[in-house]
Amino acid sequence: MNVLFIGGTGLISQAVSKLAVQKGINLYLFNRGNRDGFVPEGAKIITGDIRDPKSAAAALEDYQFDVVVDWIAFTPEHVQTDIDLFRGRTKQYIFISSASAYQKPLQHYIITEHATPLENPYWQYSRDKIACEQLLLKEHAATGFPVTIVRPSFTYGDTMIPASLNSWPHPYSLVARMRKGEPIIVHGDGTSLWTMTHNSDFAKGFVGLLGEQKAIGEAYHITSDEVLSWNQIYEAIGAAAGVKPNLVHISSDFLITYDPDLEGGLLGDKAVSAVFDNSKIKKLVPDFAATVPFAEGIKRTVEWFEAHPEKCSEDEAWNEQMDRIIAAHSSGMNVDR
Template sequence: MRALFIGGTGTISAAISRQLLEEGHELYLINRGNRSETLPEGVHSIIADIGDEDRVKELLGDMKFDVVADFIAFQKKQLERDYRLFKGRCSQFIFISSASAYQKPLSDYRITEGTPLSNPYWEYSRNKIEGEEYLMKLYREEGFPVTIVRPSHTYDERSVPLGVHGDKGSYQVIKRMMEGKPVIIHGDGTSLWTMTHNSDFARGFIGLMDNIHAIGEAVQITSDESLTWNQAYEAIARALDVPLIAIHVSSEFLDASSDEYDFKGGLIGDKANTVVFDNQKLKRLVPGFTAKVRYDQGIRQTVDYILSHPECQREDLEFDAWCDAVVDAITEAAEKVKSVRKK
């Protein structure tokens, strides 16, 4: 199989790239070359800004591919560009959408590909929905060979999956745990969520590649494992061998208390909702697929990797100060209410 990825070095795409090359497939990546040190051996790198359409067209020449996948398309106009570049050049075009596109609030916590798409809380999700609709129209009217993939919360060895974190990643929350400081869990921590290791996602994705039964379909790829957020944070603390000191804060309060962090989209429009994914469609299209990495095992590998790789330990002092302010505000509010009642 000959494949072309737009992107190819992110949390999801890097794992797919590695597995494809291990299986002996031919893989080309279009990216700007900023992370060339992370590229797996054997990949064919096309150094270009995908936004420079004329240059990309020139570099591609008359090349054709079994599969083209865009991992960094977030708006319809980017997919319009992809259509111009790859119409007639590939047998399958895969768009990476998002499970956050499913309706919020949910009418049923059990998610299938038939769950309606609607998210008034998050522009990111609405843009993904618009992209899906554009591509499916091309499929219905012109036969453009599209497959839509909807990941949910996928993680790798470089970052711990969290509900509440700053712009510099997850390390500051880990550091707070190690320092014995309270960490913020949104809501009461009992809503269900699914975290998928990128190696599991990659196997499902590769099974959809060059798969005639996946053309014209939307498919979600997640683990079958569901955890509460309390369980997820407890697993992180156990991996660090420290006690979990949690403070629970409503998602609405978190959204109202910050102009810098997008908790309206990321929490109210996504992670604060209980979701349980039904992967029967994926298993029908990719016989034998099952997610193998249990969360507590995967998160221990991630924590070990982060602690042994200083480049993953990006401190975020602004987020740390914001956490302290939220914790103080919640604690003070509780004490104030108790004092009023005593009077």
Template sequence: MKVLFVGGTGQISLPCVELAVAAGHQVSVFNRGIRSEPLPAGVNSIVGDMKDPVAYRALGDMRFDVVCQFMVFTPEQMAEDIATFSGKTGQYIFISSASVYEKPARHYIITEKTPTVNPYWPYSQAKIAAEALLEGAPDLKWTIVRPSHTVRTGLPTMMGEGDIVIRRMQQGKPVIVAGDGTSPWTLTRSKDFAVPFVGLFGKAAALGEDFHITSDRAYSWDDIYYAIGRGVGLTPRIVHVPTDTLVKYNPAWVGPLVGDKTWSALFDNSKVKRVAGNFSCSEDLDEVLAESIGFLKQRLAANTPINMDLDPLMDRITSEQMALGNS
């Protein structure tokens, strides 16, 4: 099939491009041409910007069988895609987010029937609004895909702090885990996500349907942080801090914590398996994180600057929490 990726070089999308090429599809990517990793041989690179309406609208006239949209984050962007691709593609696949599901969920296993209501995170609310707009488009055959926490290049941390946790480990400073560290959280490798994602291409049963794609396995947050440290030969000193306390220190953490990672995340993937075919994901945590650790080591070897703006706040939080006599 003739397949377009809008994006195509990111954390999740690049392995999907690679697998689509390996599956024999004719693949094009549309992005600004700024990339740190090479595209597979044979991929047609279309350099452009979604903010350029003339260049972007021309994509619709190229009549792709499948359009994979990784770069729509707002309903306004979705409206532009509806205008661009309606009546001009056989399948439009929108990458939404599993963070759209209600928080906390009414049932501990999340299915596609779980309501999409997230009152805490503007990112998720914008994805929900974009989904609703797409579902109302009369002339666009759509599929919605919701990844959960998918790992490849970055570290899976609770508050988006990224490599700062490694720097703190190196300095012997404690790192923060929200809650008591035992709540289960699902991590999925991008290369594992790619298999069912590409399996949805051209499937009539996928049209007008939403799917999440995740691993069937979850891990405690303590185990995740210990595995991150283990990957670089360090043992983290974890300080547990209640979520309610953390968001008082930094209201910007309401979204990623109360709107996402505070809650247990366990997913039923039976719906996507029925349509895209059965698939399995790595369940060994060290293997799940191996690629992320590899990219981390490259950044450390290159002395890539780490944004340490949160370091003083983390010092304050951990000091005050430990002063209470527990961690």
């Protein structure tokens, strides 16, 4: 197969790119070339910017692909560009949506593609993903545009230390804070249920969808079957770092009142228990099985950071924010703003 990944070097997609090449897929990556260190050997680079539709069309005009995957489409405008660019030029277009698009709060804690509605009043990011799905399915119904929708949940790998509260640009900050014995905020009482998926496991299910005509017009989530509480997640991160973390539990409402920007990531996602039924992807891709437990995966991640000391940077602004929140909570301060 000739497969095009728009992006292809991000946290999730880098593992998929690597496995796709290993499976013998003729893989092209269309991106700006800013993360060449994550391009697997054997993949071909087409340099360009999908956000510039005219130049993107020129860069891709001589190519025909069996499958196109856009890893970096976040709004209906992004998706419309892809529809215009690839209509009639690919046998399958895969849109990367998000499991955060599922209903918040959930009517039932077990999430399935067919029974769980898409509705998120707390996070614009998720509402934009829902709007993208709706646009693509409308196009599929009207013209047969060959869309497949994939909804990852919290997926991590070597370069990400996943948590409900961490610095996105400096993820090692959480481990550094744990090792210093500083308090670590856990939302709520830490007992809500969550699913962490290693990117190498996600890749197994995803690569099985490439070129699969039975997946056209369908949506799939791809996650681990391991279910953990947030307390267990933070304890596993601490164990990987060689310490017992000093956990401080603060309600999501308090956190959001202190910092309204946290609403999407908490009430719109991580504060709500999320357990996924993966029967649909397993039926279509029988070889798919998530085999990396979080305790093992996060140990690999911490070891990767330790082997790359230049990545072990700390976010002082984030640390200061954590300290201010903890101090305000401890004092019983009214943070209504």
